[in-house]
Amino acid sequence: MTGSQDAARAEEDTTPTLRLQPPCERLSGCHKSGVCSRSYFWVVMVFFHVYILNVIALLFYVHYSSGQEDASRSRDAPGGGRPDAARPPSGAEFVRDVSLTRIDGIRVGHVQKVSLVKGKVHEMRTLSLKPLLFEIPGFLSDDECRVVMQLAQLKGLMESQLMVQDGQEELAKELNLSPEEIFNLLDINQDGQLQLHEILTHSRVRDGIWLTPENLREIYAGLNADKNNDGLLNLKEFRLLSSDAFQHFLLQRGVKRSQLVRNSRHTWLYQGEGAHQVLQDIKERVTRLTRLPSTIVDLSEPLQVVRYEEGGHYHAHRDSGPVYPETACTHTLLAANTSTPFETSCRYITVLFYLNTVDGGGETAFPVADNRTYDEMSLIQNDVDLLDTRRNCDKSNLRVRPTKGTAVFWYNYLSDGKGWVGEQDEYSLHGGCVVTRGTKWVANKWINVDPDYQRQARYQQLVSQLPQDESDEGPALNAETQRSSVHQEL
């Protein structure tokens, strides 16, 4: 038999350089062997087609897989990244397969074009590098601004900060600190005396009333606390005061809303499935803008809509807390196994939308933006308190005027240098200047990411395992509503 020779010839025919002659014509006798049979021809054709199909399929795979890499890595791909929930086995260590894009600011004043809405190009201007802060005029249309304000009004806005109650539990009491210990904590420069700014720095953290140097002097006088009248409290003078003496005094005298840390009303608008199309569009646009995985944006807090009346303000603060190993993030607490004494908002990004153009005041101030160094102590001095947005907005390094439809966004955390969230950015300090004329409407979209990747992954896995499909059928307890109830407290 000539089988092996024929096979060798047959092999020749399968090489990519296709020869168009039918195999029969090349052999001397067509009836000689099975190689010439119709069945042989069919076998060749079928194999050839299967082979070609496989090559095409593999080329598609190559293209598709490198395309995915592009999307998750490239800084230019808007809204890229694949969702990373529900993949790794529970209990085990999650392997991080997603990198968080961080947009490059290049330099202050740099403008880059971004594609957020079909058929429109937005300009994104770098306002500062510390914090990394951008401004996008026309991010929302006038109609969208109107819809958001109307939806918020329909839902109803509540006071952003309740009036302070007398006799509240104090952290100092809880921690069982002696007056000497408290004095020592307050006495930052350790000179044995409490300067006004030392009291002010600490009072900000503790309660909701905003102290100024003037009303601190008033309190001293009212309580006869500063016996020798030098504007300083020594340990002897401090010891004579009860721990809630200042607050008690102020409440007795009566506290106005303008004396609070925050004087505004706000509400939360759900942005998931079934929400008003404008709200879903905004969420989608934010995903494109920030270039973060959509899962992360989807699992973030609802949209917060805030209204400041004339005279309203929000003293300088940070939207997010510092990262310590023992600090838990509010949004991933659901998935945490441990209970923790410290809890903070973990908001990687703040997107702030101006829903109207304010007649007077109401700027967003960044007191220390792009300062060469950050010095906590230099923020509050006896004469000037840079955190006070009712008085000292003009001394802030950067102020953004509220213009209808404009969005600004900034990063509240630095990068960890490895594609995830790192330390808190101290420079992200900001506040709402007092509204001198008219009303100010803004909305906040916070994007929650836990600086601890494991906790974030565990949370995303947990949420992905909750029943999702019920949300179509009725107001069942799905992941989104569960989360909403958590966010409600914010």
Next chain:
Amino acid sequence: MTGSQDAARAEEDTTPTLRLQPPCERLSGCHKSGVCSRSYFWVVMVFFHVYILNVIALLFYVHYSSGQEDASRSRDAPGGGRPDAARPPSGAEFVRDVSLTRIDGIRVGHVQKVSLVKGKVHEMRTLSLKPLLFEIPGFLSDDECRVVMQLAQLKGLMESQLMVQDGQEELAKELNLSPEEIFNLLDINQDGQLQLHEILTHSRVRDGIWLTPENLREIYAGLNADKNNDGLLNLKEFRLLSSDAFQHFLLQRGVKRSQLVRNSRHTWLYQGEGAHQVLQDIKERVTRLTRLPSTIVDLSEPLQVVRYEEGGHYHAHRDSGPVYPETACTHTLLAANTSTPFETSCRYITVLFYLNTVDGGGETAFPVADNRTYDEMSLIQNDVDLLDTRRNCDKSNLRVRPTKGTAVFWYNYLSDGKGWVGEQDEYSLHGGCVVTRGTKWVANKWINVDPDYQRQARYQQLVSQLPQDESDEGPALNAETQRSSVHQEL
């Protein structure tokens, strides 16, 4: 005949779920048709193997191509990136397939570990973000420092700046400007008078003698230029001076080396094939450090070794020029088709090595590092000149002390936001403070990149087409020596 049915069965056999029975056993009669023949079996086996080999080859391709993408994109891959010379057709537009890595500074004080030498981990600390500046202690070993200094001494060092000659051609003369036009150019604040700092700002650009406010006053007195003695020159007073009056006066009086912009000696050390192993190692290490394509580092200037004697200095300057469309880069000029009136060094990165620990002074000063804003005018004021490293180093924002073996490196250009070189970084201003005790030895490795990608690509293509292999045979004119002769002038 049953050909078509058999073919259908044969197709079944090629599906990935391999069945181990030989085809004959599945048919009732083995001698029935050609499907059972040895030739059929050979055909199946050959096709099957070709198919499997193709699948394997394609999988290799997938793996290999995504691996390459990793290397050129990942910020962590040291020395990654493929050389991009000699690929695109000449004359045509080059398509950019390489992204320049820019290391993330995160924040001032951030420390990242880097692997530069086998078996050793270096720490890289962020010193400033504007410019993006890092310090790596122990980058060079003591032996390497010694070898570099010895090689430089063997080659011989020349004065970094020649003494200024009287009667040099002046740009103003070349451009044929009238005294009125020059006056207008100098009068920055357009108040009709020339303040001292207005003269100083411009004299820096023009000639090699460093003017101080004091010797400017001396010149005024000597030339009787300032008739009304108010420290200002008005147009009438200015018109009475010849264009080289200041320089002429100073040269008549005698100029000391300490009055020059730069008071040091230097030489260049070739780092290509055949160079001392230490020099080649340093180049290789710089490639790993900067994570730039090795082609770019290979085609950069040789190593510059500089010696400052006691009293030596280098007033504040930038290593690289600003980017204008009509400005050509010195290193790509070879490949440029056009002649251009403006030419500048295009040094994307400066790597500065300290070869010894200086006994006193000699710090590298960055006067405006991390300033909130950059203001050219505030650099030189009538009383303090921040550019003067003989007097005002103590007023610089940042000073790096020279420590043997330490390397610092910074970017002289910003990113363009698309993976290539963008605008000049104004903050990259730096100088060498006066050496108050002992000698200071440093080396500079500049990495040349043309902000115009097309010019860079054309240059790389040209160099890759020059005969390379002759360099082994003798001192032929190869690319490297050609380039050296260009760099010699620097």
